[in-house]
Amino acid sequence: MTLQLVLVVAAGLFCVGLYGALSQQVVVMVMMGLELMLNGVILAVTAFWWFLAPNADGQVLLLVVIAAMTVEMTMGFAIATLLHRSRGSDMTDTATDLSQ
Amino acid sequence: MLSIIIFSAVAAIALASGVAVFRVDSMARATYALAISFVAVGVMLLMFDLDYIGVITILMMVMEMAIMAIYMIMFMGMNPALMPMSMVHNKRWSAILAVGAFLLLAGCALLIPWPERTGSPAVDLTVSLGEAIMGSKMLVMLTVSPILFATIVAALVLANPRGRYDRWGDALRRSTPDDPQQGGLSR
Numbered sequence: 001m002t003l004q005l006v007l008v009v010a011a012g013l014f015c016v017g018l019y020g021a022l023s024q025q026v027v028v029m030v031m032m033g034l035e036l037m038l039n040g041v042i043l044a045v046t047a048f049w050w051f052l053a054p055n056a057d058g059q060v061l062l063l064v065v066i067a068a069m070t071v072e073m074t075m076g077f078a079i080a081t082l083l084h085r086s087r088g089s090d091m092t093d094t095a096t097d098l099s100q
Numbered sequence: 101m102l103s104i105i106i107f108s109a110v111a112a113i114a115l116a117s118g119v120a121v122f123r124v125d126s127m128a129r130a131t132y133a134l135a136i137s138f139v140a141v142g143v144m145l146l147m148f149d150l151d152y153i154g155v156i157t158i159l160m161m162v163m164e165m166a167i168m169a170i171y172m173i174m175f176m177g178m179n180p181a182l183m184p185m186s187m188v189h190n191k192r193w194s195a196i197l198a199v200g201a202f203l204l205l206a207g208c209a210l211l212i213p214w215p216e217r218t219g220s221p222a223v224d225l226t227v228s229l230g231e232a233i234m235g236s237k238m239l240v241m242l243t244v245s246p247i248l249f250a251t252i253v254a255a256l257v258l259a260n261p262r263g264r265y266d267r268w269g270d271a272l273r274r275s276t277p278d279d280p281q282q283g284g285l286s287r
Contacts, residue, residue, distance in 0.1 A: 001107050001147070007209035009111040011202055013141070016118040019198035025187040028171055029127070032134050035164075036118050039141050042157065050148045052214065054221035056232035060240055062153050063233075066160065067244045071251045073164055077171060078255035085261065090175050093189065 006047035014040030027083060027090045031076040038069045107147060114140035127172045135165035152226040 013036055020033025042065050049058025084090045113136065120133040138161035145154035188194075222228035233241050 001104055003214055004210050005104070005107070005111075006144075008206045009115065009144075011205035011209060012115050013118055013137070014205065015198045015202035016115070016122070018201055019194050020122045022197060023188045023191050023194035024122070025189055026127070028168060028175070029122075029130065029187070032121055032130060032168075035134065035161075036121065036137065039114075039118075039138060043141055043144060046145055046148055046150065050221070051217055053218055055219055056222070056228045056237070059150070059153065059225065059229040060232055060237045062150070063229075064240060064244060066153070066157065067248060070160070071247065073167075074251050074255045075258075077167070078258040080171065080175065081259040084175050091187070 003047055003051035006051075007044055010040040010044035010047065012040070013037075013043060025091050025093055027076065027080040027092060030092060031073065031080075034072055034076070035069065038065060038072070041065055103147065107144065110140050110143050110147075113137075114144070128169065131165050131168050131172065134168075135162055138162070138165070149221065149225055152229060 017033045017036025017038075017040060020036060021030050022033070024030050024033060042062060045058060045062055045065060049062070080090045083095055087094045115137075117133045117136040117140065121130045121137070124130050124133060139158050142154045142158035142161070145157055148154075
């Protein structure tokens with residue numbers, strides 16, 4: 001394994017997730033895209049940690065990224081529930097007034 | 101050499117299942133594909149000797165996909181979740197942006213002269229992580245803990261069926277709800 005190989009794989013995962021987060025209309029599918037992006041971030045942090053500075057700091061950073069995934073998932077599900085309850089749909093296009 | 105071959109195979113599985121999330125016809129299959137991608141990344145973490153983080157990644161993501169399946173049934177019904185779907189917008193520009201970002205990131209990864217490795221990993225990485233959390237990096241965990249607690253409270257407030265947002269909608273300046281039975285109890 002090399003740093004470059006792992007980073008290219010991580011970039012691939014991140015960009016597949018980016019495509020999903022930008023293109024999907026269902027909130028749950030948007031969350032799937034965000035999860036894939038964070039999946040790529042986890043892999044990239046692991047690569048930097050292992051190949052550049054393998055001390056405990058990198059592992060703590062990984063735990064923080066995993067915690068961020070947990071927060072994203074929890075809030076995403078809660079917002080999807082709220083949207084579905086108030087609008088009868090969990091499509092992002094029904095929540096465009098949030099930007100106003 | 102063997103480790104590169106195994107890593108490449110697992111990486112191919114992670115990427116292919118990641119792409120499949122947005123290519124398959126149903127949300128149920130998309131959830132399974134995402135779970136496979138996460139398990140593959142968890143296996144990659146295990147290949148870096150990150151036993152603890154690799155295992156919690158796999159366990160957490162498998163559980164999350166199970167929860168996601170429940171949400172699909174809640175919001176879309178079981179039949180729509182298994183039927184073909186195509187709910188996308190701005191597909192072309194999303195693809196252009198994603199490919200552009202990949203070329204940029206991959207180019208940086210390949211062209212930047214990365215520095216040499218400094219130091220070596222601890223003998224037991226899980227022990228070193230535990231010592232860091234309970235020692236020099238305790239402030240990080242002390243910050244993460246209230247954030248996670250605040251997340252639980254915020255999620256409950258948002259998802260509560262008889263809460264402020266459900267009764268008032270977006271009229272947040274309204275003084276009192278027109279609610280014959282007080283306290284958010286069921287009617």
